[in-house]
């Protein structure tokens with residue numbers, strides 16, 4: 001079953017065709033890897049799907065509804081959540097508060113003054129436990145390491161309770177023990193029947209985790225298939241090696 005599809009997506013920046021006629025399907029209960037050389041358009045696809053960049057043309061089908069644009073503020077209603085390649089956390093708030101503001105879905109400033117229910121705190125603490133951040137919960141986010149910030153951002157995405165999770169390079173710069181935590185998160189989401197899209201450069205992670213891999217090159221889809229099939233494709237190998 002396809003929960004999320006794109007049809008002939010196009011997006012240019014000046015003269016650069018960042019996404020140049022991309023049609024894709026992302027299946028429910030599967031992890032789909034989105035790979036390709038730097039600048040091939042992966043993040044732009046995610047930006048389009050999450051409403052951070054408007055389309056030039058094409059459509060997106062979500063839950064059988066065909067849309068010619070997605071607005072970022074509609075994401076919760078559409079059941080889509082994402083993380084960013086460049087981490088976005090509220091640095092001057094505690095780790096726990098960074099999670100609690102998601103649960104109330106209010107503006108960060110008003111949410112800070114809101115009283116949270118014990119149920120919210122319990123949910124946030126469960127996520128911190130899962131991500132190995134419990135001991136840091138009262139620390140300001142500014143004091144976290146790069147990897148811990150990435151984990152916090154993933155934690156926030158998990159609290160959104162979406163149908164579709166878009167992860168833009170969640171593994172980049174993580175220590176091995178953190179890699180394991182993120183892999184557990186991905187597997188749990190799949191087991192829960194979620195649609196997971198994962199941008200990742202490490203092919204052993206892609207092979208171990210993905211049901212389907214989409215390879216992009218220069219704004220176009222170069223190959224789609226199982227990891228074993230796609231990653232042994234000559235065209236894919238030469239796109240990566242730049243031959």
Ligand SMILES: Nc1ncnc2c1ncn2[C@@H]1O[C@H](COP(=O)(O)OP(=O)(O)O)[C@@H](O)[C@H]1O
Nearest residue numbers: 013016018036037038039040041042043044045
């Ligand atoms: N906001 C933007 N303004 C101008 N050019 C952009 C913007 N976002 C992406 N690009 C360009 O679009 C192309 C694809 O970028 P991106 O989607 O970030 O690739 P990837 O994530 O695969 O590395 C690149 O040439 C990049 O420089």
Ligand SMILES: [Mg+2]
Nearest residue numbers: 042043044085
């Ligand atoms: Mg990118």
